[in-house]
Amino acid sequence: MGLLKALWKEPRSRFGLILFALMALIGLCAPILTSHSPTDMGFMPWEKPSAAHPMGTTGLGQDVYTQFLYATRLSLTLALVTGLLVALISTAIGLTAAFYGGLADELISFFTNVVLVLPALPLIIVIAAYIKVGGFWPVVLVVALTGWAWGARVLRAQALTLRERDFVHAAIASGETPARVILTHLIPNMSGLIAANFFGAAVYAILTATGLEFLGLGDVSLISWGTMLYWAGSEQAMLHDAWVRIAAPGLGIALLGTAFALLNFGIDSISNPRLRLQAPVHKKPRPVSPDALRAQKNLVSAQNVTVQYDTPKGAVTAVSKGNLDVKAGEFIGLAGESGCGKSTLAFAMTRLLRSPGFVAEGAVYLENKNLLDLDDEELRKVRWKDFSLVFQASMNVLNPVLTVRDQIYDALQAHGMRDKAELEKRALELFGIINIRPQFLDSYPHQLSGGMRQRVVIAIALALQPKVIVMDEPTTALDVVVQRSLLQEIADLRKKMDISIIFITHDLSLLVEMSDRIVIMYAGQIVEEAKASDIYARPRHPYTKLLMSTFPPISGPKERRHGIPGRPPVLTATSRGCPFADRCPSVIPGVCTSTNPMLLEIEKGHKVACHLEVPEMREVKA
Numbered sequence: 001m002g003l004l005k006a007l008w009k010e011p012r013s014r015f016g017l018i019l020f021a022l023m024a025l026i027g028l029c030a031p032i033l034t035s036h037s038p039t040d041m042g043f044m045p046w047e048k049p050s051a052a053h054p055m056g057t058t059g060l061g062q063d064v065y066t067q068f069l070y071a072t073r074l075s076l077t078l079a080l081v082t083g084l085l086v087a088l089i090s091t092a093i094g095l096t097a098a099f100y101g102g103l104a105d106e107l108i109s110f111f112t113n114v115v116l117v118l119p120a121l122p123l124i125i126v127i128a129a130y131i132k133v134g135g136f137w138p139v140v141l142v143v144a145l146t147g148w149a150w151g152a153r154v155l156r157a158q159a160l161t162l163r164e165r166d167f168v169h170a171a172i173a174s175g176e177t178p179a180r181v182i183l184t185h186l187i188p189n190m191s192g193l194i195a196a197n198f199f200g201a202a203v204y205a206i207l208t209a210t211g212l213e214f215l216g217l218g219d220v221s222l223i224s225w226g227t228m229l230y231w232a233g234s235e236q237a238m239l240h241d242a243w244v245r246i247a248a249p250g251l252g253i254a255l256l257g258t259a260f261a262l263l264n265f266g267i268d269s270i271s272n273p274r275l276r277l278q279a280p281v282h283k284k285p286r287p288v289s290p291d292a293l294r295a296q297k298n299l300v301s302a303q304n305v306t307v308q309y310d311t312p313k314g315a316v317t318a319v320s321k322g323n324l325d326v327k328a329g330e331f332i333g334l335a336g337e338s339g340c341g342k343s344t345l346a347f348a349m350t351r352l353l354r355s356p357g358f359v360a361e362g363a364v365y366l367e368n369k370n371l372l373d374l375d376d377e378e379l380r381k382v383r384w385k386d387f388s389l390v391f392q393a394s395m396n397v398l399n400p401v402l403t404v405r406d407q408i409y410d411a412l413q414a415h416g417m418r419d420k421a422e423l424e425k426r427a428l429e430l431f432g433i434i435n436i437r438p439q440f441l442d443s444y445p446h447q448l449s450g451g452m453r454q455r456v457v458i459a460i461a462l463a464l465q466p467k468v469i470v471m472d473e474p475t476t477a478l479d480v481v482v483q484r485s486l487l488q489e490i491a492d493l494r495k496k497m498d499i500s501i502i503f504i505t506h507d508l509s510l511l512v513e514m515s516d517r518i519v520i521m522y523a524g525q526i527v528e529e530a531k532a533s534d535i536y537a538r539p540r541h542p543y544t545k546l547l548m549s550t551f552p553p554i555s556g557p558k559e560r561r562h563g564i565p566g567r568p569p570v571l572t573a574t575s576r577g578c579p580f581a582d583r584c585p586s587v588i589p590g591v592c593t594s595t596n597p598m599l600l601e602i603e604k605g606h607k608v609a610c611h612l613e614v615p616e617m618r619e620v621k622a
């Protein structure tokens with residue numbers, strides 16, 4: 001029922017569903033829609049369409065309309081049964097090959113490839129010619145046995161990639177049985193492809209079966225679209241002007257193919273959670289009155305950026321009126337617990353936010369150009385040239401079949417650098433900057449360590465000398481020693497290249513050492529912003545203080561550290577108070593729980609959003 005509901009929601013699949021339901025209804029209600037039998041020969045031959053015979057009669061005196069109704073029933077059943085059989089065989093074979101690998105995979109792949117290279121139609125014709133049994137099943141079996149190979153190959157490829165995913169390794173390591181891994185981890189992730197395979201096979205089945213029957217190779221005593229065409233051909237229906245006998249089954253096949261294709265769209269969006277909720281791609285943010293002065297004084301100025309995610313429970317606000325200014329050459333640290341909106345803000349600022357996220361309000365100026373206003377082509381021109389991005393899993397974005405040199409060249413060539421000598425010179429320069437020996441330029445990504453790969457990604461991000469780089473936890477996936485040296489290099493690089501960096505991490509202690517300014521986020525809001533030294537020496541927001549206390553001091557005796565008690569609020573919660581109120585050790589009851597404090601500049605360059613910083617409120621507390 002849920003599936004039907006979901007198919008109904010998607011406009012294309014809704015149309016497919018209606019089309020399919022109509023055809024199924026025609027087939028099911030055939031005995032109600034006509035009082036004749038499809039094999040009844042009691043009428044006048046070659047009658048023209050009339051009220052008694054809406055599609056005329058055949059040369060043998062059968063009612064064509066009655067034949068079409070019963071043919072729809074048989075052809076539809078044939079398509080569904082064969083489609084199901086093909087999908088089952090392909091899935092079982094493809095999954096077995098991918099899951100067990102080794103010899104099993106080699107043998108299955110060899111057999112699949114052999115079936116694939118055999119010319120299908122002559123093979124089907126030969127097999128069908130030798131089957132002497134009549135009825136419905138021979139055609140189903142012939143089509144199923146010759147049609148599974150393509151699907152098996154595609155499903156094997158998909159299962160192979162899934163097999164290498166962490167969640168599958170984790171399931172196997174935790175002792176789950178192969179059947180459970182396949183049923184709960186692999187098949188649900190492949191459902192879109194399996195459904196596509198089913199619909200593709202059903203269309204293939206109807207076309208092949210019709211072809212066979214048209215050639216007289218099926219059981220021509222059955223009434224199907226194929227045998228209708230066969231008899232129309234052998235009775236030379238066109239010479240008798242009875243074109244309906246060809247048009248009706250032809251239209252049936254075309255409509256069934258269309259219905260399956262449209263249903264396939266719906267299945268795809270149901271099985272792929274990313275497609276389930278499509279945010280409007282070019283939803284324009286609500287404009288904010290731009291602070292032109294701020295935009296002028298800063299290289300980047302994000303103003304009142306509000307980002308929401310469409311969820312089944314409605315839109316949730318992940319970043320609320322975020323303001324972030326970055327000066328040329330400045331190193332800004334953006335910190336906060338996991339889920340506070342750091343990445344969302346960074347992605348929104350760099351136009352990398354993907355559905356179901358969208359910017360609901362705000363502007364992001366980069367040298368007076370509002371990035372949120374740019375169309376795709378304008379954006380392509382400024383991305384990498386004016387700003388670039390490095391994130392945690394960046395090292396995995398390197399193409400495994402291209403050398404590092406090719407990937408650096410690609411980035412440069414995409415922005416117009418063509419000269420071979422110039423490309424080489426720039427690649428060598430970049431490798432110098434990121435401290436990797438030039439001979440590694442011709443290595444493939446798998447020949448480099450994680451740290452080196454991340455350095456290469458940084459080199460690509462630097463390739464066009466952008467003015468600002470957003471780095472979202474770029475070192476988190478690396479071990480501590482590599483992290484340290486890479487961070488040092490990033491800090492040096494910023495000075496050498498006079499580049500601005502927005503560095504995102506949940507590790508506040510890292511930022512204190514490297515940043516000029518630190519911005520602290522909590523529950524989608526900026527709650528404190530100050531010079532790094534001030535955040536270190538005089539944090540003002542209770543959240544920042546707790547965040548600082550969760551990391552060990554740079555010097556002094558070792559002591560055990562604890563995380564901040566409690567959890568951040570769920571984004572769907574609609575409290576009007578300070579989002580930190582229920583975890584705050586200094587909460588002012590009645591104040592913090594009812595009003596969300598504004599971000600105020602309490603000292604030059606030090607902004608805090610906390611009622612405790614407003615003198616009157618402090619009196620309330622006292």
Ligand SMILES: Nc1ncnc2c1ncn2[C@@H]1O[C@H](COP(=O)(O)OP(=O)(O)OP(=O)(O)O)[C@@H](O)[C@H]1O
Nearest residue numbers: 309311318337338339340341342343344345356571
């Ligand atoms: N696709 C999504 N659909 C719905 N909510 C989302 C989606 N992506 C992120 N969110 C929500 O937005 C909020 C901010 O997430 P975001 O990833 O920006 O936080 P973060 O501070 O960068 O966390 P982390 O350090 O773990 O990356 C989170 O509460 C998260 O649940």
